[in-house]
Amino acid sequence: MGFDAIIVGARCAGSPTAMLLARKGYRVLLVDRAAFPSDTMSTHYIHQPGVARLARWGLLDRVAALDCPPISKARLDTGSFVLSGSTTPESCDGDAYAPRRALLDKILLNAAVEAGAEFSEDFSVEDVLTDGARVTGVRGHNRSGLTVNVRAPIVIGADGLRSVVARAVKAAVYKAKPALTCGYYSYWSGLHVEGAEVYLRPRRVVGAWPTNDGLTVIYVAAPRGEFGKFRAAVEKNYLETISQLPSLDARVHGGRRVERFSGTADLPNFFRKPFGPGWALVGDAGYHRDPITAQGISDAFRDAELLADAIDDGFSGRQPIGAALAGYERQRDRAVRAMYWFTCYFAAHLEPPGGLRLLDALRGNQAETNRLFRMLAGTTPVTSFFSPGHLLRLFVSGYLAPKVAAQQA
Numbered sequence: 001m002g003f004d005a006i007i008v009g010a011r012c013a014g015s016p017t018a019m020l021l022a023r024k025g026y027r028v029l030l031v032d033r034a035a036f037p038s039d040t041m042s043t044h045y046i047h048q049p050g051v052a053r054l055a056r057w058g059l060l061d062r063v064a065a066l067d068c069p070p071i072s073k074a075r076l077d078t079g080s081f082v083l084s085g086s087t088t089p090e091s092c093d094g095d096a097y098a099p100r101r102a103l104l105d106k107i108l109l110n111a112a113v114e115a116g117a118e119f120s121e122d123f124s125v126e127d128v129l130t131d132g133a134r135v136t137g138v139r140g141h142n143r144s145g146l147t148v149n150v151r152a153p154i155v156i157g158a159d160g161l162r163s164v165v166a167r168a169v170k171a172a173v174y175k176a177k178p179a180l181t182c183g184y185y186s187y188w189s190g191l192h193v194e195g196a197e198v199y200l201r202p203r204r205v206v207g208a209w210p211t212n213d214g215l216t217v218i219y220v221a222a223p224r225g226e227f228g229k230f231r232a233a234v235e236k237n238y239l240e241t242i243s244q245l246p247s248l249d250a251r252v253h254g255g256r257r258v259e260r261f262s263g264t265a266d267l268p269n270f271f272r273k274p275f276g277p278g279w280a281l282v283g284d285a286g287y288h289r290d291p292i293t294a295q296g297i298s299d300a301f302r303d304a305e306l307l308a309d310a311i312d313d314g315f316s317g318r319q320p321i322g323a324a325l326a327g328y329e330r331q332r333d334r335a336v337r338a339m340y341w342f343t344c345y346f347a348a349h350l351e352p353p354g355g356l357r358l359l360d361a362l363r364g365n366q367a368e369t370n371r372l373f374r375m376l377a378g379t380t381p382v383t384s385f386f387s388p389g390h391l392l393r394l395f396v397s398g399y400l401a402p403k404v405a406a407q408q409a
């Protein structure tokens with residue numbers, strides 16, 4: 001059978017791209033070197049924009065049926081004060097979810113196969129095939145070690161941070177920043193969290209939220225430069241950080257860690273040129289950012305839609321394929337520009353731009369606190385939250401007005 005597209009990587013970026021192209025009637029080959037269900041490193045928090053896409057694709061019910069609680073509340077503990085609010089956008093009643101990746105990725109893969117994509121697991125791509133001018137397919141080996149060549153008009157690298165496709169086509173990198181944080185996480189039973197809890201402390205950010213089977217995932221982020229020290233005694237350093245968070249520490253002591261620690265410092269920040277003759281990149285393969293803002297899954301879902309639409313525009317003749325894919329790059333970069341800035345700042349300083357003074361200005365102002373949480377969720381634009389007019393209003397209402405009122409009293 002001839003294929004219209006070969007997609008390398010079958011997780012948050014690859015499977016939705018395969019599903020969407022197959023639903024449009026294209027013949028898709030999806031390959032992954034892993035066998036599914038398969039876990040991968042992630043704390044798997046899906047913000048509302050990502051959840052909205054799952055709903056649009058008809059997959060949210062499957063995620064919600066996994067004994068995975070919806071998350072609508074958020075709590076930000078600065079050590080001096082706590083901001084509590086809602087992550088739910090005003091315009092809809094959507095919640096966030098944090099399903100385990102082995103479960104989520106299998107749902108996405110099943111949806112791609114149901115839509116008509118052909119899937120080969122345990123298939124490792126080694127290189128792309130070219131005719132000298134454009135990519136024409138992939139060379140890989142299957143589980144029995146047999147080398148296989150497959151051809152299609154487009155090869156899509158959805159193969160993650162260390163993308164083999166990106167390396168083979170020498171995709172240009174831009175706006176790169178080195179890794180800024182490292183982090184470790186694990187899962188706890190008997191530990192209740194009320195929605196998403198985030199703790200800011202000097203040189204540490206801790207996140208905790210509920211996932212499947214009554215478990216809670218707790219992530220500890222530290223500066224990249226401390227990775228060696230952290231890795232030398234992971235449990236000690238992890239628990240030492242949590243011991244500075246009395247409300248979480250008490251619950252950790254009352255709960256039980258049920259899995260080993262996972263962690264990494266391989267968290268660079270960059271964009272890759274996501275297309276060229278006969279190839280495209282989607283998900284982490286094309287854009288990677290620190291996980292501190294938990295945007296990767298939602299980004300991958302959005303880009304899967306943008307890329308599938310662009311390929312359809314090109315293949316159906318509505319636009320030249322090069323112009324359609326250039327539009328995909330433009331839309332992706334525009335969609336993430338401000339969040340990329342925010343993420344890199346947060347990762348570099350382990351506090352948001354404006355620091356505790358900005359957060360202090362939100363105290364007692366529920367509407368603005370919710371707006372902060374919506375900005376973190378990606379439903380209020382970063383640019384509008386950090387616009388000079390909005391910052392001025394926050395400064396006047398949260399800082400200046402109380403001072404003047406106190407002087408008048």
Ligand SMILES: Cc1cc2nc3c(=O)[nH]c(=O)nc-3n(C[C@H](O)[C@H](O)[C@H](O)COP(=O)(O)OP(=O)(O)OC[C@H]3O[C@@H](n4cnc5c(N)ncnc54)[C@H](O)[C@@H]3O)c2cc1C
Pocket residue numbers: 008009010011012013014031032033034040041042043044045046047123124125126158159160161163164183263264282283284285291294295296297298300
């Ligand atoms: C510690 C950590 C915590 C995170 N927490 C969150 C979070 O809470 N929320 C969030 O939204 N994001 C989070 N992320 C980011 C998120 O996990 C990624 O953005 C997301 O997994 C990207 O999906 P992807 O499909 O692009 O790539 P991946 O998930 O990396 O999948 C790539 C797939 O390609 C396959 N592959 C690779 N090379 C080949 C090859 N040569 N041949 C065949 N197959 C190949 C791999 O087997 C893999 O299955 C976190 C990341 C880290 C590291």
